[in-house]
Amino acid sequence: MADFLSAEWIEALDTAARAAKLPETVAALSITVEQVVRDSPDGEAHYHLRIEDGRARVQPGPAASPDLRLFADYDVAAGIQRGEVNAQEALAAGRLKVQGRFAHLLRVDDALRALEDVFAPVRAATTYPDPGASR
16 A cells, blocks of 8 residues: 555556556647645645656656646545545635646546546555644
């Protein structure tokens, strides 16, 4: 089991992403989505998902030039990962913020949906440390 946002967790996501077969409809698309999680046990955390040439990768740290940045507090990000918080509802309620061109996200919706299933085993094995305690 890996802690949410840890290097091991990001590596597990990357392994799953690299093994994913994305829909043919996204083969020509490319997008980088950076996730910024505030108030994590180790402070602000960054990781990013890159989809390019029909392949996906998840890497630690900020992206060089993301198409989109998603900002959330730790409790919202963890809730989305656990499936307890709906991302669209969090966005509508102002608990999830998006920076960048939202049209990019709509173009790769099929790929992101496919990755949800790919990441399910990682999510099931993830532990969520108390945000008030340092790892």
